[in-house]
Amino acid sequence: MGFLDVLDARLGDGLENLLCSHHGRRLRRLGWGEVMDGDGAGWFTPRRPVQHGNSIEVLIDGASAFPVIAEAIEKAQKYVHIANWHASPDFKLTREPGAPQLRELLSSAAERVPVRVLLWAGPPIPFFEPTRKRAVAAQKAFLECGAVRCELDARERTLHCHHEKIVIVDDVAFVGGLDMTAVEGDRHDSPKHPPRDLGWHDHIARIEGPAVAEVAAHFAARWLEIAGETLPVPEVPPEAGSSSVQIVRTIPEKTYDFAPHGDFSLLDSYLRALRSAESLVYLENQFLWSPEITEVLLEKLSRPPSPDFRMVLVLPQKPSNGADTTRGQLGRLLDADDGNRRLIAATLVSHGDDPGPVYVHAKLSIVDDRWLSVGSANLNEHSLFNDTELNVVTDDPDVVRRTRLKLWSEHLGLSIDEVSGPAHVVVDEQWRPALTGSSRVTELPGVSRRAGRLQGPLRGLLVDG
Numbered sequence: 001m002g003f004l005d006v007l008d009a010r011l012g013d014g015l016e017n018l019l020c021s022h023h024g025r026r027l028r029r030l031g032w033g034e035v036m037d038g039d040g041a042g043w044f045t046p047r048r049p050v051q052h053g054n055s056i057e058v059l060i061d062g063a064s065a066f067p068v069i070a071e072a073i074e075k076a077q078k079y080v081h082i083a084n085w086h087a088s089p090d091f092k093l094t095r096e097p098g099a100p101q102l103r104e105l106l107s108s109a110a111e112r113v114p115v116r117v118l119l120w121a122g123p124p125i126p127f128f129e130p131t132r133k134r135a136v137a138a139q140k141a142f143l144e145c146g147a148v149r150c151e152l153d154a155r156e157r158t159l160h161c162h163h164e165k166i167v168i169v170d171d172v173a174f175v176g177g178l179d180m181t182a183v184e185g186d187r188h189d190s191p192k193h194p195p196r197d198l199g200w201h202d203h204i205a206r207i208e209g210p211a212v213a214e215v216a217a218h219f220a221a222r223w224l225e226i227a228g229e230t231l232p233v234p235e236v237p238p239e240a241g242s243s244s245v246q247i248v249r250t251i252p253e254k255t256y257d258f259a260p261h262g263d264f265s266l267l268d269s270y271l272r273a274l275r276s277a278e279s280l281v282y283l284e285n286q287f288l289w290s291p292e293i294t295e296v297l298l299e300k301l302s303r304p305p306s307p308d309f310r311m312v313l314v315l316p317q318k319p320s321n322g323a324d325t326t327r328g329q330l331g332r333l334l335d336a337d338d339g340n341r342r343l344i345a346a347t348l349v350s351h352g353d354d355p356g357p358v359y360v361h362a363k364l365s366i367v368d369d370r371w372l373s374v375g376s377a378n379l380n381e382h383s384l385f386n387d388t389e390l391n392v393v394t395d396d397p398d399v400v401r402r403t404r405l406k407l408w409s410e411h412l413g414l415s416i417d418e419v420s421g422p423a424h425v426v427v428d429e430q431w432r433p434a435l436t437g438s439s440r441v442t443e444l445p446g447v448s449r450r451a452g453r454l455q456g457p458l459r460g461l462l463v464d465g
Contacts, residue, residue, distance in 0.1 A: 016291040023292070023385060030253050030261040035268040036292070041275040043371045043395040045268040050246045053239030054209030056394050058364070058374055058403045060410065062178055063190035065204040066093040072169040073105055076113045080106065081168040081219045083118040085161060085376075086130040088181040089141035095188060102180055103145050110147035117142055118223060120162040121154035129183050151227045157252050157386050164376045164390040165204075166215055171237040173215040175247075175375050175392045176204030177286075177363045185359055191410045193350045193440070199358030201284070201348055205374045205392050208240035214247040218390065221258040243396040250377060250389040266377050266391050267384045271296060273371045273393075278305045280369065280423045282404060284314040284362035287380040294329045301336040301343060308424040310342050312431060314411070315444055316360040317347045330444065344431050345444040348411060363391070364407075369423070372400040413440050 024036040034040060044050050059065035070093035073080055089103035100108070106115050119139065122132035130138075135152055142150035153162050167174040178187050189200040207215070216234035224230055248269040253262035274281060274296040281300065288294070301311065313330070330345050337343040348358035363383075364374045375391025377383040394400065408419040408426065412434055419426050435443040
């Protein structure tokens with residue numbers, strides 16, 4: 001290792017330690033200190049209730065997820081509640097001829113049930129999308145639909161946002177990473193990922209059962225503070241399946257009166273599950289530069305909990321921001337793996353004769369086929385400490401394994417049967433050869449072990465405080 005590499009490593013370590021110490025002090029001051037202590041493990045955080053008797057299904061990619069949401073809205077009998085980073089009034093949930101725009105779909109539903117839409121108001125200064133001008137224009141267009149209520153939430157922390165993506169229709173909730181907009185990328189893509197300007201890989205979880213009331217209560221709490229309207233206490237739906245489900249959140253302190261000390265159960269959930277990993281960590285995420293997360297991953301690679309332990313990371317080739325910081329953390333993870341071939345870092349490409357990049361906007365994680373988390377949270381400091389986020393977690397092994405097999409089948413272009421063997425065998429014999437062949441996955445390029453690593457902690461210290 002040369003002098004610049006050594007200097008970079010020491011500076012990076014120092015900055016990341018400073019950032020983690022800052023967050024540790026912040027959480028201890030707010031009564032969340034045990035999250036950072038490093039002792040807690042398990043599939044659920046004790047900070048949020050666990051609801052039993054649910055049904056949960058992960059809908060993969062927009063072309064699969066959006067039509068299901070559209071059908072639910074069309075059949076709504078009680079209410080439709082939407083909270084998004086942004087939603088475009090002219091967005092179409094299906095690409096069928098004659099499909100209605102979102103505002104038309106909601107206007108039709110509003111003729112028989114209450115329809116409420118809660119959007120982020122955009123940044124005070126137009127540094128990034130959606131601009132406040134765009135958000136105001138969207139609100140105006142939704143309000144012109146008659147009975148549709150639309151409110152803009154401007155209670156974000158400086159340089160942060162309201163990032164959650166949830167839809168509640170009657171006794172069904174959708175929680176995921178897909179916004180109903182084409183701003184910054186067209187979310188309509190299928191698991192086949194045909195060649196297009198930019199493919200888009202993401203997920204939404206469809207939930208039925210008692211956990212739906214948790215999502216509805218979260219929306220109602222935000223709506224009360226922004227719109228000043230008290231909604232009826234959500235009815236707890238009857239049991240709809242056998243899955244245990246937990247709704248976890250990031251809410252920065254001093255954002256809402258209903259959570260004055262914040263809610264960092266989403267971070268707690270991730271750290272507990274990753275610490276519990278024995279055989280497999282599988283992450284699909286838009287970003288990977290949280291030192292709190294990567295420290296746990298580094299420990300797993302440096303001291304594998306079992307000989308068969310494997311880690312598979314699916315990340316975008318070029319994140320919309322944070323590209324160098326992600327690659328810097330990957331450099332550390334590769335060093336920790338130390339040539340033992342337990343780690344795979346991959347990205348997705350479209351299918352066809354002229355493959356192009358598929359943007360991995362996903363926020364899904366799987367541990368040991370025992371734990372699954374899907375929602376709006378990226379693995380960066382924004383999502384874990386400073387944006388509002390919502391994820392759904394389950395420890396149902398059947399749901400977790402089924403989801404993983406569907407994803408691996410999609411990414412590797414193989415049948416479910418072909419990827420259903422022991423995870424470490426599939427990683428070694430299917431994933432690794434696929435990275436260098438003509439495949440739907442390819443090795444993540446441009447892994448930096450030098451200056452790129454510094455940008456994550458620097459950005460964290462400047463804006464993630």
